[in-house]
Amino acid sequence: MEDYEGLVGLIQQGNFAETQNRVKALLDEGKLPDQILQRGIIAALDIVGKKFSEGECFIPEMLVAGKASQKALEILKPLLVRSDFKPKGKVVLGTVKGDLHDIGKNIVAMMLEGAGFQVIDLGYDVAPEKFVEAIKRENAQILAMSCLLTTTMISMKNTMDALRQAGLFGKVKVMIGGPPTTDEYAKKIGADFRGKDAYKGVEQARFFISP
């Protein structure tokens, strides 16, 4: 486990360059890519996510840890593909129509990717039909939607309606997040889960996929 501790620390600090160097060094030592993912990246983001959820770590620190994990994944991804690595599941994700606030969404995307999911990030201001199209195209198991404003929250409902029309309702697990969202709202629109924060979202994604 010691081998990976350095990497876990570097990701937590958001040290992009050293994170990449450390990943290369671990590969040179003969460590397997999926082990580096599991014991380095997933372990680091789990610590950061948990600390964030408990109010011991804050958004700037979470962002830089997420970015550092992306830097590590840049190196690992091609190797993982070659080694027949199976992602945990596929998540289509985006900030809903009318809303350009994407930092929360970006953190969730990085955390999910760092947790071994394949993430199809549609960006912000994503129309309901774009979500539907991506879920079909990618055969995704999970849809994750984000919003910041009360006046854009309705786009989540509109997207649920589009899922119903496309016959995807019940076939894809839906989670929502963002300040105005509540458990009741999730229930009302037929979403499966509302995440209070990024860490809770990742935990739930794991649960959705678990056999």
Next chain:
Amino acid sequence: MSHKEVHAMKEMSSRERVMTTLEHQEPDRVPLDLTITLGAYTRLVKYLGLESMVDPEPKIANWLTYVPIDQKVLEALDIDIVHLGSRPPKGHPKEFPDGTTVDEWGVKRRRVERPGGGFYLEMVENPLRDATIKDLDDYPWPDPHDPAVLEGLEERIRWWYENTNYAIQVWLERGGLGEQAGYLRGIEQWWMDLALDKEFAMALMNRLCDIAIEFNKVCIELIGKYVNIVRFTGWDLGGQNGPIFSPSMVEKMFKPVLKRQWSTVKSFLHNVNPRAKIFFHTCGSVYRLIPTFIECGLDILDPLQTTAAGMDMDRIKREFGDKLVFHGAMDIQKIMPFSTVDQVKNEVRLRIRQLAPGGGFILAPAHAFQDDTPPENIVAMYRAGKEYGRYPIKV
């Protein structure tokens, strides 16, 4: 003299009412304040039956689509504060044929419609995204002495001071520190700067603080004597579940610039107007940061987002009510847009009971009303505020 007139004579003027509460004493009733975005305002004007006298679609004042509120609307809702401020420099924001705009800082925005109503002018390009610390010297910063920005400012504010009894809140909108840094860098990049490149982050905030102080100084020399409340550009430090930034980051990085701006501007202000107060808007869960705000010299804290974690009004009043005036507290995430008139009234009663005793409370929305807020809820809030807010508080 009618009964009504006798009663009216006992009432304080809006300005007296606000000044009394700002000095932590009980006025005749809780003062009321309003900020509102364009679509909600249009509907409110029509609902009040004022559209023949009031332009229901005035020019927006900022990218958040706030609008200046007509005096007839202030009268109809018994609002006590008028919001006035400087205007952007000539030719700003620049408007382009594709509908995008560029403001005096070089930030490009485009209009984004909200499916739930209204629009904002959202950032699409940030001019300092790739800047280094050296680039800050060469950037064409706004000129704090730009005469076009100050044109008419003194006359406008003096008019309200001399011809009405409203308390005057002035927005000096070129004074953003961390928030403006986010617009210049892109918010995500800016938040990463704060974690990874503290030297750059401090250089940028100090640069913005210099501009803010100089601009605030020029304005206060002109209009400080008429003003009750100087409102600094907001800076959201809280999220829904907790502070966005760590307490140590706030202490080490933000506190020095906040303290420098607030204490310097307050000393200018008190030279010309010893009773005037300073006002800071910061959304979200900021309970843990309140002692810092007090140390930096803040008088009025806005908006008390009651839905955010740790924003327990009883506790905040008990712990900080003798040092800070509270402005806001009417939730716009659940209550105002999505509740019934009765729920709105109950909320008003609750917040007045928690925050009004002893003075030091101005009832206002916890952010400008958005386009999803029905006018009947807005009217109900102000009617209830007037009714339940009468001192001594008995609700």
